[in-house]
Amino acid sequence: MKRDFPSTEAYASERAHFDALGVVDIQALQREVTAPYRNQVLLDFNGNCMRMAVFEGEYRWHMHPSSDEIFVVVEGELHIEFEAAAERVLRPWQAITVPAGTVHRTRAVGRTVNLTFEQQGAETVFVEPPAGL
Template sequence: MNSDFPSAEEYASEKARFGALDVLDIQALQREATAPYSNQVMLDFNGNCMRMAVFKGDYRWHMHPSSDEIFLVVEGELHIEFDAAPERVLRPWQAITVPAGTVHRTRAVGRTVNLTFEQQAAETVFVGPPAGG
C-alpha cells in the first residue's frame, strides 16, 4: 500500500481547513499543493464536506458504504474506474456522482485537481481490484 495515501481512519477524522464565511481561493490552494498526493477537507456544510484532491497516478480501489461522492474536475483529466460499470473520464468543469456503496478508483492523467463532496467523516472501505482488473 502506498504510504503517501491516508488510512481510512485518517481520511475520516480530518477536520476542515477553513470555516464558515471564509473565502477560499481554489486556484491559489491548488498551486500550494506540491506533494505527489494531497487530499484535504476544505469546508464542512450540513453534515457534508468539500475536499480538494491534487494528485497524479492511481488511487486505491475503495467504496463509501453510506455516502455518495460527487467529483468535480478543476484541472487535468480524471478517470474513474468501477467494478461494475464502464470507466468514466472527466475533464475540467465536468462532474459525476458516484453512489454510496459503489466500488471505484480514480486515476489522474498528469497532475489533476478535483473537488469532491461527501458526508463528513464518510467511512471508506479499501478493497482489492475487481476480478479481471
C-alpha cells in the same frame, strides 16, 4: 512515485481547514501543492464536506458504504474505474456522482485537481482490485 495515502481513520476524521464565511482561494491552494498526492477537507456544511484532491497516478480501489461522492474536475483529466460499470473520464468542469456502496478507483492523467463532496466522516473501505482489472 511513492504516495503516502491516509489511513481510513485519518481520512474520516479530518475536518475543514477553513471556517464558515471565510473565502477560500481554491486556485491558490492547488498551486501550493507540490506532493504527488494531497487530499484535504476545505469546508464543512450540513454534515457534509468539500475536499480538494491534487494528485497524479492512481488511487486505491475503495467504496464509501453510506455516502454518495460527487467529483468535479477543476484541472487535468480524471478517470474513474468501476467494478460494475464502464470507466468514466472527466475533464475540467465536468462532474459525476458515484453512489454509496459503488466500488471505484480514481486515476489522474498527469496532475489533476478535483473537488469532491461527501458526508463528513464518510467511511472508506479499501478493497481488492476487481477480477480482470
